[in-house]
Amino acid sequence: MNTxxxxxxxxxQIRVAVYPEEGIKPLRVKKVATVGEGxxxxxIIATIHAVWDAAENxxxxxxxxxxxxxxxxxxxxxxxxxxxxxxxxxxxxxxxxFHVPVFIGNDANLAxxxxxxxxxxxxxxxxxxxxxxxxxxxxxxxxxxxxxGAQGLGAELGHVFVQSDGNGPPCGCGQRxxxxxxxxGTGIAWYVNDELSRGRASxxxxxxxxxxxxVAQAAQAGDALALEAFARASHHLAIAIxxxxxxxxxxxxxxxxxxxxVGDLLFQPVRESLAGMVFSPAYLExxxxxxxxxxxxxxxxxxxxxxxxxxxx
Amino acid sequence: MNTxxxxxxxxxQIRVAVYPEEGIKPLRVKKVATVGEGxxxxxIIATIHAVWDAAENxxxxxxxxxxxxxxxxxxxxxxxxxxxxxxxxxxxxxxxxFHVPVFIGNDANLAxxxxxxxxxxxxxxxxxxxxxxxxxxxxxxxxxxxxxGAQGLGAELGHVFVQSDGNGPPCGCGQRxxxxxxxxGTGIAWYVNDELSRGRASxxxxxxxxxxxxVAQAAQAGDALALEAFARASHHLAIAIxxxxxxxxxxxxxxxxxxxxVGDLLFQPVRESLAGMVFSPAYLExxxxxxxxxxxxxxxxxxxxxxxxxxxx
Numbered sequence: 001m002n003t004x005x006x007x008x009x010x011x012x013q014i015r016v017a018v019y020p021e022e023g024i025k026p027l028r029v030k031k032v033a034t035v036g037e038g039x040x041x042x043x044i045i046a047t048i049h050a051v052w053d054a055a056e057n058x059x060x061x062x063x064x065x066x067x068x069x070x071x072x073x074x075x076x077x078x079x080x081x082x083x084x085x086x087x088x089x090x091x092x093x094x095x096x097x098f099h100v101p102v103f104i105g106n107d108a109n110l111a112x113x114x115x116x117x118x119x120x121x122x123x124x125x126x127x128x129x130x131x132x133x134x135x136x137x138x139x140x141x142x143x144x145x146x147x148x149g150a151q152g153l154g155a156e157l158g159h160v161f162v163q164s165d166g167n168g169p170p171c172g173c174g175q176r177x178x179x180x181x182x183x184x185g186t187g188i189a190w191y192v193n194d195e196l197s198r199g200r201a202s203x204x205x206x207x208x209x210x211x212x213x214x215v216a217q218a219a220q221a222g223d224a225l226a227l228e229a230f231a232r233a234s235h236h237l238a239i240a241i242x243x244x245x246x247x248x249x250x251x252x253x254x255x256x257x258x259x260x261x262v263g264d265l266l267f268q269p270v271r272e273s274l275a276g277m278v279f280s281p282a283y284l285e286x287x288x289x290x291x292x293x294x295x296x297x298x299x300x301x302x303x304x305x306x307x308x309x310x311x312x313x
Numbered sequence: 314m315n316t317x318x319x320x321x322x323x324x325x326q327i328r329v330a331v332y333p334e335e336g337i338k339p340l341r342v343k344k345v346a347t348v349g350e351g352x353x354x355x356x357i358i359a360t361i362h363a364v365w366d367a368a369e370n371x372x373x374x375x376x377x378x379x380x381x382x383x384x385x386x387x388x389x390x391x392x393x394x395x396x397x398x399x400x401x402x403x404x405x406x407x408x409x410x411f412h413v414p415v416f417i418g419n420d421a422n423l424a425x426x427x428x429x430x431x432x433x434x435x436x437x438x439x440x441x442x443x444x445x446x447x448x449x450x451x452x453x454x455x456x457x458x459x460x461x462g463a464q465g466l467g468a469e470l471g472h473v474f475v476q477s478d479g480n481g482p483p484c485g486c487g488q489r490x491x492x493x494x495x496x497x498g499t500g501i502a503w504y505v506n507d508e509l510s511r512g513r514a515s516x517x518x519x520x521x522x523x524x525x526x527x528v529a530q531a532a533q534a535g536d537a538l539a540l541e542a543f544a545r546a547s548h549h550l551a552i553a554i555x556x557x558x559x560x561x562x563x564x565x566x567x568x569x570x571x572x573x574x575v576g577d578l579l580f581q582p583v584r585e586s587l588a589g590m591v592f593s594p595a596y597l598e599x600x601x602x603x604x605x606x607x608x609x610x611x612x613x614x615x616x617x618x619x620x621x622x623x624x625x626x
Contacts, residue, residue: 142456142460148562
């Protein structure tokens with residue numbers, strides 16, 4: 001029996017699943033903490049061995065990583081979430097160990113690939129997937145191809161200036177005024193904490209540093225500052241989305257990631273403002289804005305998708 | 314002998330060229346004014362007939378149009394430069410007349426395709442072509458594919474907000490703060506004329522409405538206002554370019570169009586500012602910024618490229 005090995009590397013957890021040649025129901029799944037005895041690479045290797053069945057023919061290993069990678073060379077450039085991964089030749093290490101082809105991708109890119117092949121994006125040829133959580137990432141399908149770029153560093157959809165005077169809020173990447181600095185959970189919480197430190201009245205005052213989740217709860221309860229934080233996030237998301245419509249002319253936008261689960265609080269203002277911001281109404285004809293469908297499995301399914309694609313040629 | 318018919322439709326001129334099956338040296342070229350006796354469509358048809366040789370086997374007609382088109386359906390949505398072209402089924406009209414396949418594209422997209430296949434972008438798989446003239450347009454190659462989008466409306470690289478507070482300068486499309494509103498010839502001239510109308514001192518004062526060409530000449534001569542207009546154009550171009558690097562991770566940026574011929578006046582500040590604006594130096598490794606190579610023939614060569622591509626399947 002032919003199988004595929006999918007690996008989802010997160011800052012907290014490493015997940016490995018064995019999938020059959022078709023379908024998306026895993027045969028076996030194993031999870032371990034990313035940090036523990038041995039290095040993260042050793043822990044990945046041990047977990048793959050643990051689910052490896054010598055009676056099966058493993059066609060390939062797919063692996064998604066929370067940071068920029070070179071998918072051709074199979075190198076992880078760096079990742080803030082896994083200690084010590086700088087210019088790590090992860091593809092070579094795993095191929096030397098397992099003697100099967102290994103395909104690596106950035107987690108947001110592969111999540112987009114998964115939603116396109118198995119989730120909300122099925123049937124579309126031009127699709128943009130946004131993941132809005134701690135950061136803002138993207139996965140783009142252009143005319144049926146995953147956008148990677150010359151070194152695999154494309155589709156960094158959160159790292160575009162939506163405020164360009166140099167005085168925007170700080171982004172995790174070190175720049176200011178990026179979409180991520182407004183619309184990520186980090187950016188939403190940063191704004192509220194910054195306003196609270198200036199003495200703004202809010203039901204969130206006096207609680208110490210608040211999280212994006214607490215801001216969302218306060219917004220649902222009608223807190224003016226929390227609502228303002230989400231309005232600000234929505235406004236800048238709409239600016240970026242309109243730019244992406246003009247750049248990519250997609251037929252569907254898919255939103256995943258923890259912050260996106262707030263739903264209308266974030267997206268209703270976006271939907272309402274797009275018509276006034278596109279330069280032709282044609283960009284909105286037949287355009288769908290939908291939530292992601294694959295939930296927590298999106299990383300594994302992205303790794304599965306890239307492994308199957310890599311062996312399809 | 315197999316040949317290809319290439320048609321370049323501009324607001325001023327219609328050019329038709331017959332090309333052989335390989336190479337980019339035309340066998341015959343004919344130019345007519347776009348406006349004159351008969352409609353522009355009739356004038357295109359007559360010009361094609363004039364160069365058509367019944368002894369040759371015309372494989373396909375390629376045609377580039379100065380406005381948004383649906384390349385699948387072969388419909389011109391609209392164009393400011395050709396009177397009366399609204400939802401024009403140009404592909405069907407020409408196929409009914411000539412009984413060969415017709416392939417249509419937006420002029421900036423096809424110019425990008427031409428530079429990729431025949432010009433400065435040869436050998437690159439991820440390329441961005443900017444045309445900076447009256448407006449700002451783009452043509453993008455992603456992983457060896459021309460970016461078109463769901464309806465062919467993608468790669469509108471001039472119509473992205475680089476100033477998003479709603480108070481940016483007016484863009485030709487009706488929005489404010491787009492790249493085109495700062496960096497096009499129209500945008501550069503608009504700024505100088507606006508400043509002059511407020512009484513700014515300049516060697517250009519008192520000459521009535523100035524053109525971008527006059528601003529460029531004044532800048533080369535050291536006029537402070539003219540230099541400021543180009544610095545402003547460069548600054549906003551750099552913002553857009555950095556966003557595009559993060560979005561597309563190209564290995565080459567190619568600049569065409571009349572305004573781009575000013576050279577360092579526009580591009581030196583861009584080159585100098587990119588390093589401080591990318592979120593990883595990897596985006597600039599091996600990145601080339603170069604002028605376009607194909608000059609005035611770029612439209613015909615784009616039409617040739619799309620005709621050859623269309624019949625290659």
